[in-house]
Amino acid sequence: MLFAQHLCMNFSLHKFFEELLYNKKDPLLFNSSFFLIFFALFLLIYLALYKKATLRLYFLTLFSLYFFYKASGWYVVFILIAAVVDYNLSHLIYNEVNKRKKKILMLTSVSLNLALLFTFKYTDFFISIINDVSSSHLKLLKLGLPVGISFYTFENLSYTVDVYRGHFKPVNRFIDYLFFLSFFPKLMMGPIVRAADFIPQINREPFVDNRQLSEGLYLLCSGIIKKMVISDFLTANYVQYIFDGPSRHTGIECLFAVYCYAMVIYCDFSGYSDMARGIAKWIGFDININFLSPYQSATITEFWRRWHISLSTWLKDYLYIPLGGNRKGKFNQYKNLFITMLLGGFWHGASWNFIFWGALHGTALALDKWRMAIAKKMKISFRLPHGLKRAIGIIITFHFVCFCWIFFKCTTFHDSWVMIGQIFTNFRPDVAGVLFTQYRPVLIILVTAFLLHAIPVKAEVKLQQRMANWPLTAMVSYFLICLYIAIELKQAVPIKPVYLQF
């Protein structure tokens, strides 16, 4: 009774309806309490409809489009336009017998998609380059980036290219295509889903077995912890202001911030992917894995097999291989790797920092391939125990990746070098005590995150298998504990930032 009274007194219908509209300052993300309630209501309707194939499809598509509207407003129109164009082009490509015309149609689709992406993502970057080079003063367009455009553009591209390559027959119903493109869990931050994997699931009656249920729960909870507990906490309480003014902080503070950021970017990105996969599993869909404990990698080649897998395999299939892959000699292979990573870097954002980040990874990948080739040819092998060799590899790879993150995170090239300068010339180990006393919660969360990250993938799979046998009450408790920790941390009083004394 008291509870009902409490709820009624505080609840505002106006506020509730206001929440249903897009709010530029508060776009919808999985990690909001509104989404939890929203998703709970969605599930009720979904349960009532899931057996009716067409209704289910329309409902899921409409919900996905609404979700997209809540996340990015009227930019939702672009996904509709993209779907109409690519659906029709894919059919034209499929039905065209003339090879040349087929190719032209495919290139039209590629150009249109890239044009859309370029307009929103890169116009201002090129305008500022023109301004810098020619001392002209062209006005920046400041269009704003439609959420998820980088992801669904790549899905569109792979779809039409695969139809062109004859890998599959295009879908017969527009709604199927629109659903594939807009499926809400993966719409905003991936994984980049391939049509061949997803389309066969569309008209299949959703089935959630024990395994699917426990994997969904595990992924959802791991996503919540990664995103809300680790990433958001480290960002708000440390990372954001060290990266904002690296010149005003000692080298040890900067290095600690780089380690924190390595965890932040991983948890942010993979946490979102985990939530997407978990939500999909719970409604009976499978989305491909996107991250596989990447900081456990002992080489940079291995890192890219474990980091943002859906992007790296996409780049391999639609950029690296068309460029020639490893078919035209070693030198060309290294060159192709470099170009792929350079463009991959540019995909992440329109700035020189991202291009440089891509170039660093491209160079490292090429060097790693070269190293492997030489070692194989010369039969060089260091006589070190396997475990030790791997540990050294992990430490070197992790630190190289961290070095690259500096360019990824810093707003300007100058700031990146300032940060590196502080780490190498102004380290100040003497302030370590003050640093870790002041930021103890940050340190605790970072260390815990790395320990969790060190859990072998096999152990995670085992845990998920065990969870499949849990009773429902245990599942509810597990979910509750994760939510409780996440909400507590979201509400926690932030640590007061200080400039370390010296």
Next chain:
Amino acid sequence: MSSNKNKITHPALIIWAAIIVLILLSSVKLPVIPYINSYSHIDLLQDIKADKKSVIPIKKITLPAGVAPGMPQMVNNAFDSTLIVDYADDASVMMQSFYSKLNALKTKKGKVRIAYFGDSFIEADYITGELRDKLQAIYGGSGPGFVPMQSIVADDYVTFKFNSNTSWADYNFHNNPQKYPLGLMGHVFYSTGRSWSQYSATNNNKFKNIYLYTGKTKDSLASVTVDEDDKENTVTVNDDSYINKTVISSNTPVGKLKLSCTNTALPVYGLSMEDSTGVYIDNYGFRGNTGALSLQLQPDVMKGFASYFKYDLIIVHYGLNVLVHGDTNYLWFDRTMAKFIEKIRTNFPGAPILMIGSSDVAYNEQGSYITDPGVPVLVRTENEIARKNKVAFWNLYYSMGGENTMTEWVEGDTTFAYRDYMHVNERGANKIAGVFLDKLLHSQK
């Protein structure tokens, strides 16, 4: 095992059960997670509740345009004023004496010198740099005044280019086991045998006169090597007083100065670049300082510097480090400031003192940044300290825009502050310097 059964209803059961439990929990007290400072209640429905509570009522303050200058000392309470308010009752140390000296520069040659004591807010010549440039443009003068030998924020200096090989042993308020007498900035530097510092003038604003300030050393023939625009010579350092001033260069414009020191026993405080006339502001910012650290300054050092610098105004500006979220007992700060003001009065007699209140500081209240409730309380306390100790006061918090200004400065299209919602960036520092100068000029009419 019943794994072949469709469990599609279970996710809904799990989620609804969790939501109901969380809503029930929102009305009870929960254990607080250690180290995290979490609240003891949770609020799942925060987004759809009738009102999102704000800790303090929002009251937007806009800077009044063209404030009537009036007689500043007639305003009783400076908290609600953007003007500089003088609580001094002795004419010789009133702000008016400073204004008169400043105005006199327009008609006759002379020097006006200001000391600005503060914390990380003014590091790297922030605020003081812009203020000095503007004042020098009106009243004459050239050069940054006092500069240290090395700084963690050397890269951030824009008033001149500053770098060193960072090999000076830096003894300071936090690290001074030998109890060396510290300079006004809170540092004393000793060479480790190969230490050097380099200063380059920007905007063709060459250094006219350069002086070196050192302490007492047993080595009466201590010297430094000076490289002025690639011309090297050796200068023997004076050693007859507790604080010594040595002329490095006089009336010869220098674009780039490199000073090297091999003598490891020579206490070096810093240099001063200045012309023989005009306005100078010496930046004495020490990060982490609540003001309490400045009490470590030795009277002999202060007197020693006072004999060379002859300050016409002393500014005291603390607050960022005094503020502790959730604790508004500033009694200790009141006592500290009273002691520091007294110390300044004794060792820099005749100089008016101006206390600048804390700037706005925001903190994260459940996802959005708002002014820390302690800020207005702290600023009121600072105003009271100024009133009780009869020094002038300027309310920076109010003058920069009042409540939630810091959030606007961080989150606006043009940023004026860093993402710690506490420190201003160069743009923000220049903005504050502009507002402060405006108030200084208004108050002297």
